[in-house]
Amino acid sequence: MQRRRFRHALYAAPALALIALFVYYPIVENIRLSLFKFSVFQPGMRYVGLENYRQALQDPVFWKALANNLCYAVTSVIFQVGAALVLAAILEAVIGRRLRGLLRTVYFIPAAVSMTVAGLLFQFLYQPDAGLINSALDTLGLGRFAHDWLGDPDTSIWGVINMSQWQSFGYTTMLLTVAVQRIPRELYEAATVDGAGRIRTFFAVTVPMVREMTTLLVILTVSGAFLVFNEVMVMTGGGPSNSSQTLGTWLYASAFTGDDMGYAAAVGTVMFVITFVAGAVQLLHSRRKAVAA
Known part of the structure; x- marks a missing residue:
């Protein structure tokens, strides 16, 4: 028995070593770096303790980015989990078998489109002068609702969120269909x-019978919402006036535009804590429900 356990541990050791090297070590190192002020263009690091975190608490752009991530997470859970589950149930219970297969393909196609291509596509749709959305509104006699969707600080982040829902909705629908x-x-x-x-x-x-899948999708969706980067960079770059910044893009801007590496590391640590806590809470809640059932 002892020999078998040793052999099993020996087989698992390389994987554990790789996880420790490429997952846990970077997390610990990022937390350490968040306690310093330093620049990539100047040698030396100055220990500042929690100063970077205090800077984040006083930074209005940080709070705007966090609010955008929260909007992203709530919207994604509603559509990519809630609405996707409803659609999956309808496909299985109401739609005929032949039409069901066709609709599954149609819904899944956006998930096969790369994020960059999808962002550029929606950027064209949102164009204020030649975009399809404003042109359709003009055709329907609703030109007064035409808008510079990505150029307005009040609507820029929602334009990005809408694109993300379009791309991911079919993928989660297929998982829930299974x-x-x-x-x-x-x-x-x-x-x-x-x-x-x-x-x-x-x-x-x-709903009760797909609890495990919905729990997994909620964790992945919320975690993904707080790690959003590509969509924003492709469509708005965080603008206008930082209105569409997320924690990921603000981390990038702070590190590589503002050259404030310590502050960027602090933002990264905040992102890790939020995603870790959200996932842990959801898992505990799901396990309690399973035990109660």
Whole structure:
């Protein structure tokens, strides 16, 4: 028995070493660097303790970026988990088999488009003069609603969020469709015998039976929302007037434009803490529900 355990540990050691080197060591090193002020153009590092974190608390752009990430996370959970689950249930319960396969393909196509291409596509759609959205509004006689969607500080981040939902919605729908397919048909038949309608069946059977998948998707969606970078950089670059900055883009700007590496490391640490806490809370909540059930 001891020899077998040693052999198993020996097999796992290379993977654990790689994880420690490329995951845990960078996290610890980033936390250490967040306690210093330093520049890539000048030698030496000056220890400042928690000064970088105090700077973040007093930085209005940091709070704007955090608010944008929160909007991103809430919107993504609503659409990429909630609405995607509803659509997955409809595909399996209402739509015919042949049409179901076609719709799955149609919904999944945006997920196959690269983030850069999707960002450039939506950037064209949002163009104030020649963009498809404003042109459609003019055609429908709603020209008064035409807008510079990415050039207005009030709507720029929502333009980026809309693009992200379009690209990711089909992917999460397909994952939830697989989860719905694994639910035993007997449970739906029993619900029908008991007189439950489609809506009641959805909440009483479908939602509880796909809890593991929805928990995983919520964790991935929230974590991804706080790590957003490419979408913003491609479409707005954080502008106008920092209105569409996220924590990821503000970290990049602070490090490579402002040359404030210590502050950027502090922002990165905040991102890690938020995603770690959000994932841990969701896992604990899911486990408590599973035990109670």
